[in-house]
Amino acid sequence: MITAERSARDRAVWDLFEDWCAACGAEAFPADSETLARFLAANPAALGTQRRRVTVVNGAHRDAGFPLPGHAEQIRSLLCARRAERLQLRTRRVVETVRALPTAGWPTLLFARRDAMMLVLATTGMTFETLARLRIGDVASTPEGNLDVRTGGSNYRTPAALPDSGVFPAHILIDWLRIRAIQHQSPSTRVLAAFIRGASTAAMKQPPAELPLLTALDRWGSAPLHVCPISTRAVQSIVAAHLGGNSPAHRAIPPRAVHKPELKAAEPAAPAPLDPRSFDRGITARQQAGQALADVPAILDEVEDRAEQILTNLLRLLES
Numbered sequence: 001m002i003t004a005e006r007s008a009r010d011r012a013v014w015d016l017f018e019d020w021c022a023a024c025g026a027e028a029f030p031a032d033s034e035t036l037a038r039f040l041a042a043n044p045a046a047l048g049t050q051r052r053r054v055t056v057v058n059g060a061h062r063d064a065g066f067p068l069p070g071h072a073e074q075i076r077s078l079l080c081a082r083r084a085e086r087l088q089l090r091t092r093r094v095v096e097t098v099r100a101l102p103t104a105g106w107p108t109l110l111f112a113r114r115d116a117m118m119l120v121l122a123t124t125g126m127t128f129e130t131l132a133r134l135r136i137g138d139v140a141s142t143p144e145g146n147l148d149v150r151t152g153g154s155n156y157r158t159p160a161a162l163p164d165s166g167v168f169p170a171h172i173l174i175d176w177l178r179i180r181a182i183q184h185q186s187p188s189t190r191v192l193a194a195f196i197r198g199a200s201t202a203a204m205k206q207p208p209a210e211l212p213l214l215t216a217l218d219r220w221g222s223a224p225l226h227v228c229p230i231s232t233r234a235v236q237s238i239v240a241a242h243l244g245g246n247s248p249a250h251r252a253i254p255p256r257a258v259h260k261p262e263l264k265a266a267e268p269a270a271p272a273p274l275d276p277r278s279f280d281r282g283i284t285a286r287q288q289a290g291q292a293l294a295d296v297p298a299i300l301d302e303v304e305d306r307a308e309q310i311l312t313n314l315l316r317l318l319e320s
Contacts, residue, residue: 010056010059013052013053013056013057014056014057014060016043016053017031017039017053017056017057020039020042020043021035021039024038024042026038029060029061029064029066030061030064030066030067030069031057031061031069032069032155033069033070033071033072033075033155033157035069036054036057036069036070036072036075037072037075039053040053040054040075047079050079051079054070054075054079055070057069057070058070058071067150067153067154067155068153068154069155071153071154071155072154072155072156072157073087073124073125073126073154073155073156073157076125077125083125087123087125087159088159088161090122090123090243091123091159091161091162092161092165093243094119094120094122094123094162094167094242094243095161095162095165095166095167097119097242097243097247098116098119098120098167098172099166099167100247101115101116101247102250102252105196105252105253106193106196106197106221106252106253106255107189107193107196107217107219107220107221107250107252107253108250108251108252109196110179110192110196110217110221111217111221111248111250113172113175113176113179114176114179114214114215114217115238115242115247115248116172116176117172117173117176117213117214118131118214118235118238118239119239119242119243120147120158120162120167120169120172121134121139121147121149121156121158122239123158123159123162124147124149124156124157124158124159125156126149126154126156128232128235128236128239129232130151130152130154131214131235132214132229132230132231132232132234132235133151133212133229134149134151134212134213134214134229135151135209135210135211135212135213136177136180136207136208136209136210136211136212136213137209137210138150138151138213139173139213141169141170141173141174142157142170144160144163145163145168145169145170145171146158146159146160146162146163146169146170147169147170147173176213177206177207178195178204179192179195180207180211180213180215181204181205181206181207182195182204183215183223184207184208184211185204185205187223187225189220189221189222192221193221193253193255197255211227212227212228212229212230213229214229214230214235215228215229215230216230216231216234219250220253
């Protein structure tokens with residue numbers, strides 16, 4: 001919406017944009033970057049005219065406090081051929097790099113998934129500082145397999161050239177969010193290493209939207225216990241190393257071998273020699289014991305009789 005302070009020239013630009021949106025069934029206010037990009041493509045003009053149109057649309061949204069659709073990377077690329085060429089070159093290099101990343105091993109696969117997430121986001125044209133500060137809730141996948149990023153009032157989208165070349169940002173996001181969920185709920189490299197190596201793990205909840213998307217990792221694959229995003233310098237260094245052909249090398253750690261003691265078969269014990277007279281001696285011993293204890297029942301009966309007599313005398317004494 002153009003205010004009274006705007007010039008007649010601005011009003012003409014805005015009226016053209018509104019009329020085009022009405023004809024296409026798109027929302028003009030607030031508009032998203034996709035709508036603005038379609039408008040520019042459907043109404044070709046000189047580069048200066050297109051920039052003027054973007055400025056007018058941005059100004060109308062700024063006056064109303066809405067995000068500026070013209071700040072999206074796809075709009076900037078439309079208005080700057082050199083910038084678009086740089087991003088296309090970076091995208092081709094990212095495709096080659098992501099395809100060459102390790103697909104197994106601990107912690108090599110962990111670094112590969114994080115760096116793949118970092119690399120596909122670098123194709124959107126956002127600054128390394130913006131990339132480093134992304135939260136999980138800032139990134140969403142599209143039905144086409146791309147990623148939409150909304151942060152700080154700006155919109156970004158991964159280029160269609162990625163899935164067309166066999167690199168699917170949406171799949172990379174899913175794989176990385178599974179890792180972030182484990183890091184958040186079970187901050188143990190042992191659990192994460194088992195997951196990376198293919199062991200089944202308990203179902204994990206979705207990580208919180210405010211959790212940093214990317215995190216620093218030490219050489220053993222451990223993330224910081226405190227919640228903090230990766231540094232801008234680290235993102236820039238990692239992306240530059242990959243795109244420069246010097247991908248960081250990480251040594252795979254083989255799983256710890258489980259040593260089980262060998263169970264040896266027990267050797268049969270040698271049979272003990274039996275005395276042929278042992279049975280007779282046992283019978284004799286039992287007979288002698290029976291004779292020695294033969295008068296025990298009579299002794300017990302006598303004791304019981306005496307106890308009963310003592311109890312009777314005691315009762316008589318108490319009654320008298």
